[in-house]
Amino acid sequence: MHITDILVTGEPIIYGAMVSMALVGIALLFILTYFKKWKWLWSEWLTTVDHKKIGVMYILSALLMLFRGGVDAMMMRVQLAFPDLGFLNSQHYNEIFTTHGTIMIIFMAMPFLIGLMNIIVPLQIGARDFAFPYLNALSFWSFFFGMALFNISFVIGGSPDAGWTSYTPLSGAAMSPGPGQNFYLMGLQLSGIGTLATGINLMVTILKMRAPGMKLFHMPIFTWSTLVTCFIIVFAFPILTVALALLTIDRVFGAQFFTLTGEGLPMMWANLFWMWGHPEVYIVILPAFGIFSEVIATFAKKRLFGYNVMVWSMIVIALLSFLVWVHHFFTMGAGAFVNSVFSVSTMLIAVPTGVKIFNWLATLYKSKIEFTVPMLWSLAFIPSFILGGVTGVMLGMAAADYQFHNSYFLIAHFHYVLIAGTVFACFAGLVFWYPKMFGHKMNERLGKWAFWLFFFGFHVCFFPQYFLGLDGMPRRLFITNVAEWLPLNVISTVGAFGMGLGFIVFVYNVYYSFRYSERETTGDSWNGNGRTLEWATTTPVPYYNFATVPYVDEIDPYIRMKEEGKTTFEEDKVKPIHMPSYTGQPFIMMALLGLASFGLVFEWMYVAVFGLIGAVFMMIRRSFDYDDGYYVPVEEIKRTEKKARGL
Amino acid sequence: MADSKKRVPMNHVIGFILSLVMTLVAAWAAIQSDLPVTWVIIGIMILALLQAGVQLFMFMHVTEASSGNGHVPWNMMFHGFALAGILVAGSLFVMSFGHDHGDHGDMGENQQHEEQQSEDHSGH
DSSP states (O other): OOGGGTBOOSOHHHHHHHHHHHHHHHHHHHHHHHTTOHHHIIIIIITOOOHHHHHHHHHHHHHHHHHHHHHHHHHHHHHHHSGGGOOSOHHHHHHHHHHHHHIIIIIIIHHHHHHHHHHHHHHHHTOSSOSSHHHHHHHHHHHHHHHHHHHHTTTBTOOOOSTTTTOTTTTSTTTSOSSHHHHHHHHHHHHHHHHHHHHHHHHHHHHHOOOTTOOGGGSOHHHHHHHHHHHHHHHHHHHHHHHHHHHHHHHHHOOOTTSTGGGOOHHHHHHHHHHHHHHHHHHHHHHHHHHHHHHHHHHHTSOOTTHHHHHHHHHHHHHHHTTOGGGGOGGGOOOHHHHHHHHHHHHHHHHHHHHHHHHHHHHHTTOOOOOOHHHHHHHHHHHHHHHHHHHHHHHHSHHHHHHHTTBHHHHHHHHHHIIIIIIHHHHHHHHHHHHHHHSBOOOHHHHHHHHHHHHHHHHHHHHHHHHHHHTTOBTTOSOOOOTTTHHHHHHHHHHHHHHHHHHHHHHHHHHHHHHHSOBOOSSOTTTTOOOSGGGGSOSSOOTTSOSSOOOOOSSSHHHHHHHHTOOSOOGGGOOOEEEOOOOSHHHHHHHHHHHHHHHHHTTOHHHHHHHHHHHHHHHHHHHTOOOOOEEEOHHHHHHHHHHHHTO | OTTTTOSSOHHHHHHHHHHHHHHHHHHHHHHTOOOOHHHHHHHHHHHHHHHHHHIIIIISSTTOGGGTTTTHHHHHHHHHHHHHHHHHHHHHHHHHTTOOOSSOHHHHHHHHHHHHHHHHHHHO
16 A cells, blocks of 8 residues: 555645644654753653653643644634635535544643643642552553544544534444544544543542541642542543444444444434533533632632532532533434423523632632732633623523524534633643742743733634624534625634734743743742642652641641641651652553554554554553552652752 | 452452453354344343442452442442433433334424424414
């Protein structure tokens, strides 16, 4: 077979992407070789089991994906604003909206939040690492190779083009032949392993490894949101796994689960997809709520108003998230009774969410607000998210949904909740915890520029889309030269480029701050306003996190610790610390599974079998792995802590 | 983790072989055997229950009540059963109510049109 059989040919934009990818790849190889960094890359990053480093890798990957998904978005916006330009053809447009949606949800939002959880949750509960550090590395590499597999689709083999929902029968073998849709299935399946494992891992970590005395209702609210999210992950992701596996068997091995021939049920895909898909929405929004709660409490300098109610409302949201999935396909044609039931359960979710909004407002009420960059993102979240939430209730009315369904009204709604909720939270969380991760803050002035550009860009981009929807513009539409729609589409495109500009300033800020920001000297970076245990550690955080773990029996324990002059280094109590060893096995195992997935995409069974056997071999090796880690000696801990604390 | 010193975890080895055998038997029953479909289904169901038993008692921590949080496995199993209930009952509810996948494929749709029409009338 010839190489051109699988390479995507004939698209100038894709040729451009190929060339730029090749150039970046060569540049990376050159830099790593020239500065002799290969060993550093392997021994410090590829083999790490340290939750903080894994978190950083998650966030870097997520930022890369935000770039990729953002470029997709802007290409769509160019096409919609200049419909006569012939910028994209219909096939290319289909591929781009499919990859935009899939990447933003699966490879941007989730890994970004999981990255923040990775770094922050163990620090908030006084743990030294995850319960299963090896598994944590495995999770990251499974996500990473899943992401790589999905992303190469646009140069090799062709991207999936059936929408991020991948509805059957359109995504079945008959109507979408070729490898494109297989990339979707295998990429999601592979990264799904990692997500599920992370859910279990974090759940065990939070349930079993809290600081002495810390009850569940003493946990910081971000940790609580993570715990609730983990429950949703553990119970929702198996549904996706099964659905993806069934469709893979349909496509690769000729079964008939989702085809009309052979008594399959195409609509069962939509049913299963949204049984996972709705909880998935809460997987990406609950941690966001947690981040906003932390940021708002810190910069309002008050205890979070109604902590218990906040926790319970998250639990109720998690329960309800499993009972509303039909509102994504009211128009499928189930009876009025079915739609009514799900209409009511959908609107119920507005109740606990509303409770949370009022609690944030009450936290802010009569407080001395400090307008830092993370606080700006959090304050902007509240009104923006309410716009998304209210339109969500409108969409939840089954009868009205027959009008809104699959129109730009829906597009505007979910971008209002996902961007104003999740993306704002990712930026808020990253800026907020940035000093903990990298030892310096991000520049405030540039951070505010990035915020205002992104914030205005966001509203200019998506607010007109509500009206486009009401004017009848359907989603996933490639030709839009309808005179009534054009002005709003042009405005929307301008907004999209504003957001792009904001992102560029943000990325520039990463570089600028690395060069010029003041290095942190204390662990409590935000003017001593830290409330929870992560701020009690030194900056940079030592690899064992806590020399001694404090006794915690209240919410916001670090406030009292500061009053009483306590630290996480009580010299007379230091004991040797048990830490896990670094290992390259997770990387190799997941690379082999990635190879197997790649084989399945093209239905090259020999490659798939080879990869699978290799992965099983790695698992057997792991079973006979008796490396129990090592102990950090007391002297080393004391030396590290004294240096970091300037004692 | 009391017996982590033992080099060969016999319990796990036996459990692993048992689950492989049961999977193979189930596959054989579905693909190769001449049993009537009802018996195949019943057989697979029984094998599934046995399989779950092997997982729970030979691999998982159901037997470790002394671990301090011995209620955790039962708690998670309860959630699992609740979810399975939602999944099965919910799918049946959604996929069958108002549809008709039997021989009279058109009936469901007609009914719906009638319903919509009657709703329209009552609205006026």
